[in-house]
Amino acid sequence: MRSRRLVISVAVIAATIGLAPGIAQAAEPVAPGVGAPAVDLTKAAAPNLNTFKSPAERSVRKALPGAKGGVSAQQAAGNPDLALVLNAAATTAHAFDLETTVISADSTLKVTVDWGDGSSPDGMDAYGSTVLKSSHTYARLGQYTVRVTVTDPANQAEVVNDFQVMTAGSDFVAHTPTRLLDTRDGTGAVRGKVPAYGSTRVKVGGNGAIPEGVTAVALNVTVTNTTSGGHITAFAEETERPTTSNVNFEAGQSVPNLVIVPVGKNGYVELANRGSESVDLIADVTGYFTRADAAGYTPMTPVRFVDTREGLGTARGQLAGQQTFGTKIGGLRGVPEGITAVALNVTATGPKEAGHLSVFPGGGNVPITSNLNFTAGQTVANSVIVPVGPDGTIDVRNGAWAGTDVIVDVVGYYSTDSKAAYMGLKPVRLLDTRDPRWIHGPMQGRGYIWQALSVGEPGIAGYVLNTTVTNTAGTGFLSVAPDPNTREQYRQGNQVFPERPTASTLNWTAGKTVPNLVQAGSGKNGIVDFWNQGWDKTDLVVDIFGYYESN
DSSP, X not given: XXXXXXXXXXXXXXXXXXXXTTOOOBOOOOOTTSSXXXXXXXXXXXXXXXXXXXXXXXXXXXXXXXXXXXXXHHHHTOSTTOEEEEEEEEOSSSEEEEEEEXXXXXXXXXXXEEOSSSSOOEEEEEESSEEEEEEEEOSSOSEEEEEEEEEEGGGTEEEEEEXXXXXXXXXXXXXXXXXXXXXXXXBTSOSSXXXXXXXXXXXXXXXXXXXXXXXXXXXXXXXXXXXXXXXXXEEETTSOOOSOOXXXXXXXXXXXXXXXXXXXXXXXXXXXXXXXXXXXXXXXXXXXXXXXXXXXXXXXXXXXXXXXXXXXSSOSSOBOTTOEEEEEOTTSTTOOTTOSEEEEEEEEESOSSSEEEXXXXXXXXXXXXXXXXXXXXXXXXXXEEEEOOTTSEEEEEEOSSSOBEEEEEEEXXXXXXXXXXXXXXXXXXXXXXXXXXXXXXXXXXXXXEEXXXXXTOTTEXXXXXXXXXXXXXXXXXXEEEEOSSOHHHHHHTOOOOXXXXXXXXXXXXXXXXXXXXXXXXXXXTTEEEEEEOSSSOBEEEXXXXXXXXXX
C-alpha cells in the first residue's frame, strides 16, 4: 500500500483549447509554471487523514505458556523492557500506514499485526529495538481495533499493544428530501433575511433522523428575494470560511445549487451571504455522509434517461403544471438494481411560466422541497442527489401551474456494492479564466479545457466540483466529461480530439453568471474536460470540494 501523494495539475499548468468542432488539432500544451501552482490533495485532505497513537505504557506483557516448567525464572523474566509503540496514519479513504516501534534487548523477535477486520495477520521478523512499517487497506469503512504482538521466544515473553483506528472516507446515506432551513418563515433559523456579508447556520447532525457525527451533507441551497448580486459560500461551522463560492446570484433571481459540504463538529453548516444586500436562504437535505459503512459511489459518463421533448423515459410533451411523472433508474442503461440513491443533472427548458421542479423517491409523498427554480422561457439545470424508491424509480413534479420540458441525465449512483468513499477537502479553486495568470483568456466558443486531476491514481473514481460560468457573451451550455488522452499525449502533442459530449451540466444566456455542482468521473486517465458548447466565449471558474476513492 502506498501513501497518497496525489497532485492536481491545475489547468493553467497543463491545458489545451479545442479550436472548433470537427478540427482534430488543438493548441500546444501550456508551458509548466504559468499561473497558479499545482495543488497537493494530501495537504487539502489533511483534516480527514487522522493519526492514531498508542504509547509504550499501554503495552501488556505476559509469559508464554512454555515458561512454566523447564524454564528458569531468570529466563522467563528476561528482556524486561520489551514494549511496543504504535503510530498509524490514514493515507487514503480506506487505508493506513502503521509504524511499530519495538523496544527490546538484543534478541530474535516475531511481530504480528492483526488489523481487526478478519483478514490474515501480517507477520514480520525483527531483532532487538527497531522500527517496522506496514500498511493495510480495509474493504469497508468503519472503526477497527489494531492489535500488535511481539514475541521473544528465547525469553519466553510476549507483549501486546492495541488501539482503535477510524477510516478516513465516508459513505452516503440517502435521506428523504427534507427542508432544514427557510429564513422566509423561520424554519431552522430566526425568521428574516440573512444580512449583507452575514451568515446563518443549518443544524444537520442530530437534526431529526440525521445522527450526530456525520462528516458531510448533501444540501440543495436556494437563494431568493435578492436585490443585488453576490454569492453564497457553504462551509463547516467553526472553520475558516473558504474563498470559493457555491451559489452565485443577481438582483431579482432565485437560484438553487446542490452543495456537498463538511459538517462542523457541533453538527452545523454555515451559509455565508457574500452579497451587498440581504437575501433569504433555503436548504433542503437529500442525504449525508458518515464514516460508518453505508453506500459508496459509482460515477458514470453522463447518460440521458429522460427528455420530454422526445418522449425518452416518459410521455412526450411538456410536463403539465402541478403534475408528476415517474421514471425507472435502477436496472437500466448501466445502473444496477438495488441502488439507494442516484446523482442527476436535471434541466428545465421552455417553461411557460415561473415555477420549480421537485425530485423525490418514486412512489413517495410530494415534498415541500425544490431542486431547481425557473422563470418563463428559461433553460436552467441543477445537480440533484435523490434516494430512489423501492422499485428503483424517481418522481419529478412540476410545481408551476403551466408546463415545462424536463431533461434528466444520470451521472452516478450510490449503492452498498459501490466501493468509492467520499473524501472531503478544504475547498480549492482549480481554475479561473479571469485570473491574469491564465494567459488564454475566456473559454472560446465550441472549445474545451482539459485538466489533469488524479493522474497515476487509479483509486480515484471521481470528483466533487463546482463550475461557474460568468461574463457570458451569448447562449450556450457547459459539458463536463472524462478525457480519453493521457497527460503524456498532451505534453507530446499527439493527443486525439475528444468526442464532444451531449449531456449538459449548466446552461446560460448572454450576460449571466450561472453555477452548478458537478460530480465528474475520473475516466481511465484522471483527466477531466470542460466544454464550452456555445459559439461565444465565456469565463469559467472551477472549485473542488472533494473526491471519491475506492479501496
